[in-house]
Amino acid sequence: xxxxxxxxxxxxxxxxxxxxxxxxWLALIGEAxxxxxxxxxxxxxxAVRASVTIEGPWRGRVQITCPPLTASELSNAVLGQEPGxxxxxxxxxxxxxxxxxxxxxxxxxxxxxSNALGLPSVxxxxxxxxxxxxxxxxxxxxxxxxxxxxxxxxxLPPHTPDTP
Amino acid sequence: MHALVIDDSRAMRRIxxxxxxxxxxxxxxxxxxxxxxxxxxxIEARGDALPELACVDWNMPRMDGLExxxxxxxxxxxxxxxxxMVTTESEHGQxxxxxxxxxxxxxxxxxxxxxFADKLALLGLLDAGVRS
Numbered sequence: 135x136x137x138x139x140x141x142x143x144x145x146x147x148x149x150x151x152x153x154x155x156x157x158x159w160l161a162l163i164g165e166a167x168x169x170x171x172x173x174x175x176x177x178x179x180x181a182v183r184a185s186v187t188i189e190g191p192w193r194g195r196v197q198i199t200c201p202p203l204t205a206s207e208l209s210n211a212v213l214g215q216e217p218g219x220x221x222x223x224x225x226x227x228x229x230x231x232x233x234x235x236x237x238x239x240x241x242x243x244x245x246x247x248s249n250a251l252g253l254p255s256v257x258x259x260x261x262x263x264x265x266x267x268x269x270x271x272x273x274x275x276x277x278x279x280x281x282x283x284x285x286x287x288x289x290l291p292p293h294t295p296d297t298p
Numbered sequence: 299m300h301a302l303v304i305d306d307s308r309a310m311r312r313i314x315x316x317x318x319x320x321x322x323x324x325x326x327x328x329x330x331x332x333x334x335x336x337x338x339x340x341i342e343a344r345g346d347a348l349p350e351l352a353c354v355d356w357n358m359p360r361m362d363g364l365e366x367x368x369x370x371x372x373x374x375x376x377x378x379x380x381x382x383m384v385t386t387e388s389e390h391g392q393x394x395x396x397x398x399x400x401x402x403x404x405x406x407x408x409x410x411x412x413x414f415a416d417k418l419a420l421l422g423l424l425d426a427g428v429r430s
Contacts, residue, residue: 161408162313212309214316225308232307235357236407239386251386253306253357 142272142287143192143245151274151285154240158233159278163211167283170275174282177201184230184256186238190249193290195268196238198230202258204281205230227256237285299423300347303327304334304366305355305384310407314353314384317411321424323351331361335369338376348379351423354401356385356392364399371400380421384409 152169159167182205185197200208209221209229231254242249268288276283301323305311308329315325326341326349328334334352341348352370354363361369363383370376382403383396393404403417418424 158408161410209309213312228307229309232309235307236386239388239407242386243388248389248391251357253359 141289143194145244145246146241146272146287148272148274150244151241151272151287152276154237155274155276155285158236158240162233162236163208163278165211165278167276167278170277170282174275174277174284177282177284180258182226182230182256182258184234184254186234186254187252187290188238188242188245188249189252189293190245191247192245192249193292194271195288195290196234196241197286197288198234198237199284199286200230200282202226204278204283207279207281208233208283230254231256241287299323299351300349301325301351301353302334302337302349302379303353304329304331304358304363305353306330306358307355310355310384314414317414318351318353320411321415321418330358331363331366331369333360334366335361338370338379342375348376350378350380351418351421352379352381353384353405354381356383356387356396364396367396367399367401380423382417382421 155167159165177199178201180202181199182202183197183199185195187195205226206221207217209225210217210219212229235254238251242251268290270286271289272287274285301318303311303314303325306329311327318325326337328337354366356363367381370379381401382405383401384405386407388406403421405417
């Protein structure tokens with residue numbers, strides 16, 4: 135078994151992730167996402183998970199998780215549509231994937247060394263589905279329009295000949 | 299002015315196209331580098347004017363942005379196309395790679411409409427008085 139360092143990469147902490155979240159939300163949505171004042175309720179089983187991997191001296195996954203309603207409203211906001219406008223799954227996957235891509239890129243820029251960003255993947259389903267593998271090394275609960283959005287970073291095992 | 303917006307995210311294509319439209323550009327879109335080459339070849343085949351600007355994402359399926367830039371630079375008839383990478387890739391080494399391949403400017407996501415317009419002004423692609 136390959137050991138996974140259960141710590142975020144140096145230079146990446148809650149302050150940095152909050153700064154990234156603020157920049158991304160302001161640029162793509164025009165509004166801020168704020169730290170949750172109260173502990174948010176657990177994510178529902180059908181939560182939407184959008185993630186990208188960082189591959190390099192440090193390997194990990196940057197993930198955004200939110201309930202389906204939040205994902206729909208994020209999609210409306212990014213696409214410039216009125217709140218409550220019905221959005222199809224394709225738009226939700228596209229928007230959440232791009233949010234994860236931009237957040238992941240910003241996190242990657244803080245990670246020492248030369249790293250590569252994977253293409254985004256978006257899934258829904260209970261914990262244990264794709265995107266929840268690896269130990270959690272950083273977790274930030276945010277609130278946007280009083281809806282929960284979770285940013286998390288998970289460490290992945292380093293590549294070895296047995297882990298292509 | 300005409301611009302080609304290349305990104306695998308429809309949302310990002312819409313955002314970039316919206317900014318460009320507000321700045322007076324007409325836009326066409328492509329979902330990856332291969333599709334963008336097809337767009338350019340189709341425009342050429344029709345005898346229409348080629349775009350002056352291509353906004354190119356880096357990480358895309360099928361053909362990424364760097365490969366697209368290399369293809370464009372290998373075609374003499376497309377030498378007047380100004381290419382701006384619009385990407386999350388922010389490492390110095392990656393920026394140097396893109397510029398060395400032939401990209402003219404580099405815009406890191408996330409960006410604001412004003413920052414985007416500033417880059418276009420640097421490239422000489424923004425008419426005075428367009429920005430409001």
